[in-house]
Amino acid sequence: MKRSAPDRVDVLLACSEGGHLLELACLDRAWHDFSHAWVSPDSEDVRWLLRDEQVYFIPASISSRPRSVWSLIRNVVLAWRALSRLRPRVILATGSSVVVPIAWLGRLRRSRVVYVECGGRVDGVSLSCRLIAPIADVVYVQWPEQADAVRGGRYVGRIPLSHVPHGHHIPESPARTSIFVTVGGGSYPFDRLIDAVQMLPDPETIVVQRGVSCVCPEDTECVDFLPFERVLGHIEEAPIVVSHAGIGSVLLALAHGKRPIVMARRQALGENVDDHQVAFALKLDEAGLVQVVEDADELARAVSERTSHSFEGIEENERLPDELHERLSRACAA
Numbered sequence: 001m002k003r004s005a006p007d008r009v010d011v012l013l014a015c016s017e018g019g020h021l022l023e024l025a026c027l028d029r030a031w032h033d034f035s036h037a038w039v040s041p042d043s044e045d046v047r048w049l050l051r052d053e054q055v056y057f058i059p060a061s062i063s064s065r066p067r068s069v070w071s072l073i074r075n076v077v078l079a080w081r082a083l084s085r086l087r088p089r090v091i092l093a094t095g096s097s098v099v100v101p102i103a104w105l106g107r108l109r110r111s112r113v114v115y116v117e118c119g120g121r122v123d124g125v126s127l128s129c130r131l132i133a134p135i136a137d138v139v140y141v142q143w144p145e146q147a148d149a150v151r152g153g154r155y156v157g158r159i160p161l162s163h164v165p166h167g168h169h170i171p172e173s174p175a176r177t178s179i180f181v182t183v184g185g186g187s188y189p190f191d192r193l194i195d196a197v198q199m200l201p202d203p204e205t206i207v208v209q210r211g212v213s214c215v216c217p218e219d220t221e222c223v224d225f226l227p228f229e230r231v232l233g234h235i236e237e238a239p240i241v242v243s244h245a246g247i248g249s250v251l252l253a254l255a256h257g258k259r260p261i262v263m264a265r266r267q268a269l270g271e272n273v274d275d276h277q278v279a280f281a282l283k284l285d286e287a288g289l290v291q292v293v294e295d296a297d298e299l300a301r302a303v304s305e306r307t308s309h310s311f312e313g314i315e316e317n318e319r320l321p322d323e324l325h326e327r328l329s330r331a332c333a334a
Contacts, residue, residue, distance in 0.1 A: 008035075008086065009034075009036050009054075009086050009087070009089075010034035010035045010088065010089050011034045011035070011036040011089070011091075011092055011328060011332070012036070012037060012038075012039060012082075012083075012086055012088035012092070012106070013036055013038045013039070013040075013092050013093075014039045014040070014093040014094075014102045014103070015038075015093065015094050015095045015099060016040070016041065016095030016097050016099060017046050018043075018045065018184060018246065018248045019120060019184075019246055019249070020094045020095030020096075020118060020247075020248075021045060021050075021095075021248075022045075022049070022248045023119060024092070024094050024116070025049050025050075026159045026161075026163035026251075027092075027116070027159060027324060028163060028321075029322070030320075030321040030322075030324035030325045030328060031325075031328060033329075034328060034332055037053075037054040037086050038050055038054065038056065039055075039056045039058065039079075039086075039098060039102060040055060040057065040058065041057070041059075041097065042057040043185065044226075044227055044228050045228040045248075048227065048228035049228065056082045056086065058075075058078055058097070058098050071097070075101050076105070078098055079101040079102040079105050079106075082102065083102065083105055083106055083109055083111075087109070089112065089331060089332050089334075090111060090112045090331045090332060091103055091111050091112070091113045092114050092324070092328070093113070093116070093132065094117070094118060095118070095128065096126065096127070096128040099128060099132070100131050100132060103115065103132045103135060104131075104132070107135040112137050113132065114138055115136045115140070116140045116142075116159075116324075117141045117142060117146065117150075118247055119142040119158055119159060119247050119251075120245075120246065120247030120250075120280045121141075121142075121143075121146070121276055121280070122143050122145075122276075122280050122283045123278075123280075125139075125141065125146060125150045126276070129150055130150060133152055134151060136152055137152070137331075138152050138154055139151070139152045139154065140154055140155070140324070141155050142155070142159065143155065143158075157317050157318075157319040159320060160317070160318060160321070161251065161254055161255045162255075163321075164252060176237070177205060177206070177207050177234055177238045178206065179200065179205070179206045179240045180206075180209075180234040180238035180241050180242070181193070181197050181206065181207065181209065181241075181242040182209040182241075182242075183209065183210060183211040183243070183244045184211065184243070184244055184246040184248060184249045185225070186246075188270065188271055188272055188273070189211070189213040189271070190210075190211065190213050190244055190271050191213050191214055192263070192269065192271065192295075193242075193263045194208065194216070195215055195217075195296065196295065196296035196300075197242070197299070198217040198296075199296045199297075199299070199300045200299070200300060203217060203218065203219040203220045204219050204220070206220040207220070207221045207223075207238070208222040209225065209226050209231065210223070211224060212224070231252070235252050235253055235256050235258065236256050238258075240258075240261065240303060240306075241261070242260065242261045242299065242303075243260050243262055244262065244264070244265050244277065245263070245264040245278070245290075246277065247280070250262065250280075250284065250289075250290060254289060259290060259291065260290050261290070261293055261299065261303070262284075262290045262292055262293070263281075263292070263293050263294065263299065264278040264280070264281040264292070266278065
């Protein structure tokens with residue numbers, strides 16, 4: 001599916017897979033008027049969401065090894081190749097992996113650089129954000145308290161949920177899905193959440209996407225990964241969504257009118273590279289957007305208390321995509 005890209009683009013959209021990809025896709029109002037191409041890891045969600053786009057794929061075997069010297073060297077080489085081919089006027093980036101060398105090398109080639117910090121970061125900014133900030137024209141953060149935490153930080157609102165893509169209903173099975181459980185992608189197992197699912201009632205109506213976790217609850221429909229369109233379908237179909245506190249999974253649930261039950265990954269348990277999910281989950285719990293649980297007992301209690309975890313939506317605005325569009329217009333016209 002690797003598509004040939006144009007000789008030169010106005011905007012290069014560089015991102016990691018998962019929630020970073022979803023957030024950048026949701027900012028389509030900012031970049032859709034300009035010639036553009038994408039650089040992103042080769043994954044199921046990237047191929048589905050960007051199926052009609054020009055994409056320069058990064059091999060998944062490289063992007064899946066975070067913060068290693070070998071991965072950095074390969075990413076630098078791939079970034080240089082992509083930039084030499086696409087010669088963007090502006091780089092709009094979010095995430096990690098190949099995004100950092102693309103931003104730095106792009107700046108050396110006189111591209112403008114705009115970075116959007118992930119909305120899942122509420123307790124400070126990411127390492128990638130700190131690495132890119134010194135050469136970025138502006139860094140957009142999605143929480144007001146972060147504006148002073150990084151050079152060039154600017155807060156004008158968050159990415160609007162109304163832009164999150166929706167899927168189609170999947171064919172109904174004889175036993176309709178009552179609970180959809182997802183741990184997202186990534187290279188860290190989340191056995192704690194999957195183990196907790198085994199205490200839930202009616203396992204035959206539960207669909208579990210376990211990722212690289214090592215356990216599989218008995219009598220459930222348990223798979224490692226799902227095509228992205230089926231993830232959307234299960235989120236739309238299931239009355240209750242249970243997930244890790246990843247920005248992508250949470251955004252998809254909220255965009256489909258579901259208030260998810262979330263269990264945050266913890267670094268000390270080998271579930272993530274840091275504890276940013278803990279702070280993110282608590283922030284959304286305070287706003288009434290998610291329900292946080294810590295263990296199997298809390299998960300079973302949360303599921304038994306309600307048959308549906310829907311919500312009425314949240315107030316949002318278009319300030320971030322609108323300002324980004326203006327900035328890209330000025331940069332491309334220069």
